[in-house]
Amino acid sequence: MSTDYQQGNRYIANIGPDVDVAPYAVYVETGHSQQPGRYVPAIGKRLVASWVEGKWYMARTGIQMKKQVEDNLNLAFRKALI
Numbered sequence: 733m734s735t736d737y738q739q740g741n742r743y744i745a746n747i748g749p750d751v752d753v754a755p756y757a758v759y760v761e762t763g764h765s766q767q768p769g770r771y772v773p774a775i776g777k778r779l780v781a782s783w784v785e786g787k788w789y790m791a792r793t794g795i796q797m798k799k800q801v802e803d804n805l806n807l808a809f810r811k812a813l814i
Contacts, residue, residue, distance in 0.1 A: 743809075749790065762786040 749757030763786035770779045
């Protein structure tokens with residue numbers, strides 16, 4: 733999901749998972765609790781752990797891509813003003 737808006741002479745973009753398409757994304761990102769022993773038909777197994785660690789896909793990607801995204805946006809804005 734991206735929420736874009738202008739604030740003075742700055743453009744703000746909030747980027748994250750689209751919870752309408754993938755409502756589970758926040759749990760994959762940050763981790764979640766579960767009930768050990770509960771049978772899950774979709775995987776044909778019983779749950780073992782009481783906590784599943786998050787994968788932090790969005791956070792890691794954001795950190796890795798921050799400089800490249802900033803450079804690309806600055807270039808695009810400069811071209812738009814020419």
